[in-house]
Amino acid sequence: MTKNRLKKLRSLIKEAEHLEEQIRDLPFRTGPYVADSAKDYRTGFPRTILIRGYSTEQYDRLKRRLGEKLCSIQSEIAELEAWLDGVEDPQTRDILRLQYGNGLTQEEIAEELGINERTVRRKIKKVFSQCP
Incomplete structure (x- = not known):
């Protein structure tokens, strides 16, 4: 697992x-305008009405x-x-989820978990140094 790939998690x-x-x-x-005429029974004169929508083929394709x-x-x-579930240390797994899933900074993660920011950095570095 690479950092770049994991950074995509939040965006995905x-x-x-x-x-x-x-x-x-x-x-x-709504799609392109489709015109159709209908008879207006209140006045007795035909009038043009506009119906907007996708054709069923276009809708199905989309x-x-x-x-x-x-x-x-x-x-x-x-x-x-x-991959995140496979990380054995629960605190490291939590750190990775907070950073890459929730988009928190390392400072915010340290505050959230009640640990030192340096510990957060070390744990992240350790995980990625063990990855092939």
Whole structure:
């Protein structure tokens, strides 16, 4: 595991949340205008109304593409989380989650855990020095 790969964890989590939101809101998004005419029965004269929306083909294609992207991001997150779960020292594991998952600084982590900032730095350095 590299630091650069682990640094992506927070961004991947945010991106997954945004993709889930896009998929959830997909039925409400509007596409190009499609015109259709209908008879207005109140006046008896035909009038043109505008209907906006995705064609079902376009909707399905977009939903499938967003779903595939979300799936690949979730598998990357699962892989990173599995690596974090494999760290044996619980305090080191907590430090890594706080820094790379929550985006806290080493100073904030030290304050949160009630330890010295130097200890935080040493534990992070030790983990990455043991990685191939």
